[in-house]
Amino acid sequence: MELNGAPTGIDQIKALALTNYGHFTSMLVENNRVRGLSLHMERLARDCRHLFNVELDTDRVRAYVSKALGSGGAxxxxxxxxxxPALDLGSIGSSADPSVLVTTRTAAQGQSKPWRLQTVSYRREIPAVKHVGLFGTMRHRRSAQREGFDDVLFMNPDGTISEIATSNIGFVRGDQIIWPRSECLPGVTMALLRQALDEPVITEPLTPSDLHDMDAAFATNAATGVRPVRSVDSAEWSADHKELRRLCELYAEIPPEHL
Incomplete structure (x- = not known):
């Protein structure tokens, strides 16, 4: 864990727990390379303008990430x-000087297991921003996991599907890839897949009743890539559909960018 390129202690990071105002992005780094690195940096710059009204030096961010990773290739x-760190509950309206905290963890190995999702009515605050306000998201994930599911699929107040707790969701219908038409966090992996597919992007307002007409479902996330979704509530699919294999292969072929 490093703050602005240097080791940090509790006094510098306690604002994340006590004030909980900020934003983040997570990326899979392999041999100092990241798929969609430019999109991750664009997200950080965009969200920094939105939350702090300042421009973020993304070259500095990249340098901090590279330093935190060291020379390891895992x-x-x-x-x-x-x-x-200087903003607190009473001074949240002050001009900001954002810091960059980089934390790392070993990536999971092997194929990600298919997910079973539970639908829940919930809309994240400012869905387009990847902010640190995760209480509602984690509360619903916890509830779903305690009921035997792996994660939650959020539904808007009008009953349409939006996104998984910390992933996007897509569906296969025939030879088409269908994405929910909804406000959500525009994920980097989803964006990369849309580019790699090189075909018109199809979005539809989907409700749980529409899912029985789908042939497969999948989740996208920068840490795990493309993950099969086995079920959403009572709708179930094969986790080995040929289109899911094609999506995984397409994603694996996307050239990563050097930090």
Whole structure:
């Protein structure tokens, strides 16, 4: 864990727990390379303008991530959190000087297991921003996991599907890839797949009743890539559909960018 390129202690990171105002992105780093690195940096810059009204030096961010990783080549998930340690509950309106916190963890090995999802009515605050306010998201994930599911699929107040707790979701219908038409966090992996597919992007307002007409489902996330979804509530699919294999192959062929 490093803050602005140097080891940090509790006094500098306690604002994340006590004030909880900031944003982040997480990326899979392999041999100092990241798929969609430019998109991750664009996200950080965009969210920094939105939350702090300042421009973020993304070259500095990249240097901090590279330094935190060191010379090791093992697959690592690096999380970059942007926040201002000087802001507290009483001074949240002050001009900000955001810092860059880089934390790392070893990436999971092997194929990600298929997910079973439970639908829940919930909309994240400012869905387009990857902010650190995760209480509602984690509360619903915890509830779903305690009921035997792996994660939750959020539904808007009108009953349409939006996103998984910390992933995007897509569906296969025939030879088409269908994405929910909804406000959500525009994931980097989803964006890369849409580019790699090189075909018109199809979005539809989907409800749980539409899912029985789908042939397969999948989740996208920068840490795990493309993950099969085995079920959403009572709708179930094969986790070995040929289109899911094609998506995994397409994603694996996307050239990563050097830090």
């Amino acid at each position: 697959a690592t998930v690096a999380r970059v959190t942007i926040y201002d």
